[in-house]
Amino acid sequence: MSQHSRRFGLTALLTAMLSAPVWAQSTDEKVQELQQKVEALDQRVKADERNKELKDDAAADEAKNGAAVTADTSGFKIRSNDGNFVLKIGADLQVDNRSFEGAGSSSLPDTILLRRVRPTFSGTIYKYVDFFFRPDFGQGQTVIYDAYLELKYFSAANLRVGKFKPPEGLERLQSDDDTSFIERGLPTLLVPSRDIGYQLSGNLLKRRVYYAAGVFNGVPDNGLADTAASDHRSYSGRLFLTPFQGGSENPLSGLGFGVGGGGGNVDKIALPSYKSFGQNTFVTFASGVVAAGHRTTLAPHAYYYFGPFGVLSEYTLTEEGFQKGAVRRDIAFRAWQVAASYILTGEHKSFTSPTPRKAFDLRNGGWGAWEVAARVGDFSAERGLYSYGFATPAQSPRHAREWVGGVNWYLNRLLRISVDYGNTNFASASRASERVVLARFQINFI
Amino acid sequence: MTRTHRLISLSILLAAGFARGGQGPVTLLNVSYDPTRELYQDFNAAFSKYWKAKTGVDVVIKQSHGGSGKQARAVIDGLQADVVTLALAYDIDAIAEKAGLLPRNWQSRLPDNSSPYTSTIVFLVRKGNPKHIRDWGDLVRPGIGVITPNPKTSGGARWNYLAAWGYALKQYSNDEGKAEDFVTRLYKNVPVLDSGARGATTTFVQRGIGDVLLAWENEAFLALHELGKDKFDLVVPSVSILAEPPVSVVDKVANHRGTAAVAKAYLEYLYSPEGQEIAARNYYRPRLKEVAARYDNRFPHLALFTVDEVFGGWQKAQKKHFEDGGIFDRIYQGR
Numbered sequence: 001m002s003q004h005s006r007r008f009g010l011t012a013l014l015t016a017m018l019s020a021p022v023w024a025q026s027t028d029e030k031v032q033e034l035q036q037k038v039e040a041l042d043q044r045v046k047a048d049e050r051n052k053e054l055k056d057d058a059a060a061d062e063a064k065n066g067a068a069v070t071a072d073t074s075g076f077k078i079r080s081n082d083g084n085f086v087l088k089i090g091a092d093l094q095v096d097n098r099s100f101e102g103a104g105s106s107s108l109p110d111t112i113l114l115r116r117v118r119p120t121f122s123g124t125i126y127k128y129v130d131f132f133f134r135p136d137f138g139q140g141q142t143v144i145y146d147a148y149l150e151l152k153y154f155s156a157a158n159l160r161v162g163k164f165k166p167p168e169g170l171e172r173l174q175s176d177d178d179t180s181f182i183e184r185g186l187p188t189l190l191v192p193s194r195d196i197g198y199q200l201s202g203n204l205l206k207r208r209v210y211y212a213a214g215v216f217n218g219v220p221d222n223g224l225a226d227t228a229a230s231d232h233r234s235y236s237g238r239l240f241l242t243p244f245q246g247g248s249e250n251p252l253s254g255l256g257f258g259v260g261g262g263g264g265n266v267d268k269i270a271l272p273s274y275k276s277f278g279q280n281t282f283v284t285f286a287s288g289v290v291a292a293g294h295r296t297t298l299a300p301h302a303y304y305y306f307g308p309f310g311v312l313s314e315y316t317l318t319e320e321g322f323q324k325g326a327v328r329r330d331i332a333f334r335a336w337q338v339a340a341s342y343i344l345t346g347e348h349k350s351f352t353s354p355t356p357r358k359a360f361d362l363r364n365g366g367w368g369a370w371e372v373a374a375r376v377g378d379f380s381a382e383r384g385l386y387s388y389g390f391a392t393p394a395q396s397p398r399h400a401r402e403w404v405g406g407v408n409w410y411l412n413r414l415l416r417i418s419v420d421y422g423n424t425n426f427a428s429a430s431r432a433s434e435r436v437v438l439a440r441f442q443i444n445f446i
Numbered sequence: 447m448t449r450t451h452r453l454i455s456l457s458i459l460l461a462a463g464f465a466r467g468g469q470g471p472v473t474l475l476n477v478s479y480d481p482t483r484e485l486y487q488d489f490n491a492a493f494s495k496y497w498k499a500k501t502g503v504d505v506v507i508k509q510s511h512g513g514s515g516k517q518a519r520a521v522i523d524g525l526q527a528d529v530v531t532l533a534l535a536y537d538i539d540a541i542a543e544k545a546g547l548l549p550r551n552w553q554s555r556l557p558d559n560s561s562p563y564t565s566t567i568v569f570l571v572r573k574g575n576p577k578h579i580r581d582w583g584d585l586v587r588p589g590i591g592v593i594t595p596n597p598k599t600s601g602g603a604r605w606n607y608l609a610a611w612g613y614a615l616k617q618y619s620n621d622e623g624k625a626e627d628f629v630t631r632l633y634k635n636v637p638v639l640d641s642g643a644r645g646a647t648t649t650f651v652q653r654g655i656g657d658v659l660l661a662w663e664n665e666a667f668l669a670l671h672e673l674g675k676d677k678f679d680l681v682v683p684s685v686s687i688l689a690e691p692p693v694s695v696v697d698k699v700a701n702h703r704g705t706a707a708v709a710k711a712y713l714e715y716l717y718s719p720e721g722q723e724i725a726a727r728n729y730y731r732p733r734l735k736e737v738a739a740r741y742d743n744r745f746p747h748l749a750l751f752t753v754d755e756v757f758g759g760w761q762k763a764q765k766k767h768f769e770d771g772g773i774f775d776r777i778y779q780g781r
Contacts, residue, residue: 040589043591043637043655043656044637046653046654046655047591047637047638047655049653050638050649050653050655051637051638054638054639054640054641054645057641058641
């Protein structure tokens, strides 16, 4: 090996020896660098996971605290996601046409009128408190019809306070958009419309038994008021049974019966106003007559629904004190009605309006629901009405008998068109029978 | 009034009398911020015992914890708190102003501006401090993961933020621009923004995210002692903020529930030697000198500045930094 070759070999060896640590060092650095990258990636993945976790928590929190706004066939509603707070905005608008037939049939003119214009605000606060507020701007007047709170903590005992329907008559307690006829029947004339007070009500025995009892300011029959006429109060109560359950296959499941009633002192309250189907007042009290003494009402009632068929019946007896001068007497009023209806399109009839199987829509072949209905009813006052001078036969027949036939077209859940013909015979030579055609266009949602 | 009405009224009065007659335990709800769970568990037990011995009446204290701002909003929205023990005065001010549940001068009703204990902000780092974090300046280095909650919802986070801002002002001779730049760089290093201090501790300790947790001193000690000294180290920065968490009775709620007297006694007991001892045991700095002296070795010594000194009070600090459109929004949206 030449000297040159030996020198070259030594140089190569030294170079190799010196470069070995450099190689090792660069490997360590690379490992370290990779380790750092892995750690950084690990941190990023963990951070992303945690951020997702926090985002999910925030979304769950938002879902719990947020609210949903809905607008559909049941109306317009804002509901907190936990269901504890609900606001529903509704409306009840009825445009009626009244056409009276024959001379002397009516003291009222034929008319088109806004029978009811009632915006409705209802809902729930703090889960257990319901509220309901409904004024009426119909017929050129502003009247608060319903304004109440109801504490519904126990289903067996709900406390309602405010202005609402006292629990006496069956048809009175049915919502005006659910009745089969444009105007209510004669027994409803003998129970209060709305009153201010307290009521305890509830369902017992798996909803087989319903009870309601309340204390109120006191209002005249078929009337309402916003203040008490005296220190005295009136009392109302109702017990209603639906003993047969089991759904539509049980033919008795649609049977309900019960009794309502009430009483109290009527001193200083306004005199009652009794109106026919066409809304003509047919009992006018003589000058100087005032309500005095007690009023007692007993109102047994029942309904039965099976498939598209329904029948509702009630009898109401009211005995009420009147005074003219030194003469004070209790006068008894009696009224009854039987109302039947049948839904031609096959929907199930119930205490509330039917929901059409197919809403009216010509393009898709929907005709809504069609219903025919008929009722007979009778109203009478005892002879003492005349003999004690509280009214005169010339001005106030003490007997009225009506029959009504009608057709209801439910275009959808909210819209309804109705046409009724009503005949009321007053059994009086001085008062011609009332014959009237009522037509109604109605939109209602709560 | 008729006889019937007199009878009904009498019945109602009698029923009310009977209802009051059965004296069960008094319940209090203490709505507090995130890291006070352990403190109030101990304190509530001690107070119940004290109150029973003093009055013979059992008292049951319920606790609610969350981000301080979030808790204040819950009280404003109707959470029936008899007392609030929150992270900062601003949150109780909000309850006074927005809901009117207590008087605006609530802070003057108890000693030391109604702050029975204090704390500060320190750093918790991984064992051995692998990223060599010694002071606030290290938090803005690239590659440092800083865990701190959201100042919009967490009182602790606002203390963290202001502590960093105060350090930067000191470091850059009160140059606000440089302070904002410093805090902006710090928040660029925040990978997760929890809503409360306890959530941030979970992120750092249990999820293993980040290199440093900005924490309440008590929370850092708790993590260290309860979760493992072999896993974490405590780093005390050169300077930090004196945190003064306040307490108050929520007058309208307590008066309505008939708990005003016991609620007041509950908070006053925090100032008693027993209450101060419990605070110190839970790593809150006690106000009472003799208790503070006994626990002197427990708390590190560092320079502390107050919100009033550096920021002119909580109202000003809140408006400038944390209100919608404030500096924090600018900083965090620019991330």
